[in-house]
Amino acid sequence: MRKEWMTLATKPVPRYTSYPTAAQFQDDIPDTLTEQWISSIGPNEPISVYVHVPFCEQLCWYCGCHTTVPNGYTRIGRFVDMLLEEIKLWKAKLPEHGGGVHLHFGGGTPNALNADDMLRVLDALREAFCIQDHAEISVELDPRTLGPDMIHALAAGGVTRASLGVQDFNRTVQEAINRVQPFLLVEGAVEALRKAEINAINFDLLYGLPHQTTESVAKSAELAASLNPDRISAFGYAHVPWFAKHQRAIDERHLPGSEARFAQYHALGETLVACGYTQIGLDHFAKEDDELSLALSKGQLHRNFQGYTTDTCRTLIALGPSGISEFPGGFAQNAKDIRAYSEAIKAGKLALNRGVPRTRDDRLHGAVIERLMCDLSVDVAKVCMAFDEPVSHFAGAFERLRELQALGLCHVEGSKVTVFDDARILLRNVAQCFDAYSTQAMPEKRHAKAV
Ligand code: SF4
Incomplete structure (x- = not known):
């Protein structure tokens, strides 16, 4: 990595899976506001649905997700009961809409549910959200706990896509992160x-983990590609032990520094591209004929809380503790604490308790950031035109970009900004120039480092 990029590499930056980002969410968002957002869904408007399952059999020490170890099935069973109630509440609240075209289960570990409960939940969702026949139904899975009965239930429930947590195939790395899963286990799944x-x-892969080297991540990428997945995400491990307490179990002496992480990012990317994958945005790879690659080539790629997506819905309904719903008018998050979530549902209320309205100005800034995060390039004037705003609205952003251009991260020509391929890992630093909130005082440790 160029020496002059080091300051940028260690700078905390948002992931820009939403705009405004979760850092702008406020507590106690009024019910009247969320009701207004929900009622604004149009009668023919398709919707997406997300279900967060907040349980895992054991904790991986690198994990930054909202999850817990339940020690037995009783708590999971109670959660399933709440989830079924929450589905009914949403069904009663939603105005007429165009049906569900994307349904995604994340977590946590969705296959922490037993097969019968998974089928019950799938059936209830299908009925309540009018999930369309051709909808994409995807589930994040832990291959270590994936049995034949669950696979049968997923197939019977119409699941079309499975996303497996892989991270790394090296045994030393796996032991250092408390996630041992041999290659043969993943291959079998x-x-x-x-x-x-x-x-x-x-598949999900990670770089920046303890004991990883450029050679080891390239080897893991090669092994992953040998199983021929359609898509591979290659995220940088975000070491935020002040936020994810179990990350304190990771021995920091074995964590690679920024330069090594930069080299690992490139080794991973080069290996996957050599194996026939197209690089997408910051951290995704897809087969050439995959819908994600096709969307990229048509300029129709999108970014939401699940990362890069072909999903074009304006509305995403999120269920389960911590799930974040998205509407044109704003974002609304369910209570993170399972008890608070359950109390709301038992009282016959949706569990939405945090969020942020999205103004017209937010939508404009968000549109510029989304194009940059997806295409590595944006014609700001073109986006402004759709909002009937002069490009001078972003005068401050272009001023901030000057420094990044001088550092060799991007090229600015007129109103068009293009991020260089070798600076792709610093894409979020460029996007941050268009973030109207980034100049506001932000707790130092709110976001992970850029690299
Ligand atoms: S299985 Fe996934 S969600 Fe659960 S602890 Fe490991 S990384 Fe986190």
């Missing part, structure tokens, strides 16, 4: 899913 005709497969 993929074979069983394909046999059940769940053919769209995603």
